[in-house]
Amino acid sequence: MDEGSSLDLIYSDTVRKMGIDPSRIKPSNTTFKWVIPGVEARCSGTLTLEVVFGSPDNFRSEELIFDIIPFHSGYHALLDRTAFARFNTIPHYAYLKIKMPRPKGFITVNGNTERSFRTKEHTAALVAEVHIGIEGPKYQPAVKAREASKRA
Structure with a gap:
């Protein structure tokens, strides 16, 4: 959870491990700073992925456009504050949880x-x-x- 970010980011090694067809990656001129402090980087492309939270009987899905970043990380992806808003999440950082309301009850994602x-x-x-x-x-x-x- 990174509510301060303004980009949905996915790491290039994660894209590779997912086995995504490279033809799905679109060119990008996006540059950014502070994923690694003090380092400016250029995205290696963008990728649209469906992100799903919940279970088959109570879920929420959204298509998000991820900027692919050419770093290695312990993380797979970072969702920005816009993604949190689209999913209507309620984050609780102290408990490492996010909740999102659905018609069949809240979906809780535990960290x-x-x-x-x-x-x-x-x-x-x-x-x-x-x-x-x-x-x-x-x-x-x-x-x-x-x-x-x-x-x-």
Whole structure:
């Protein structure tokens, strides 16, 4: 959940792992900053996907246009605040839940705190590696710390 974002983003490795036909990807001139702090990047294309929440008897679906970003991440995709509005979600960040009303009752999507922390750490390590490539050894301590935590 990232209510501050203004782009629906999907990572290129996620698109590859999903086995999506490359002919579905449309060109894009979109550039953005701050998916990796301080790094400006260009999207490698856009992709329209149907996003579905719920169960077969009580669901909500919307077609969203995702900008494909050429980074590796612990995440698969990020939904922007417009997507949350389209799904009419009610986020609760402390409990890692979103709820959305439907005629047959609320749909609740539960997060996992432990997995969220692991993903955040993994993504931070990837960010540190990108910064090392861009700025040299300035960020080397972050990578050494990550490697030390793996050995522990």
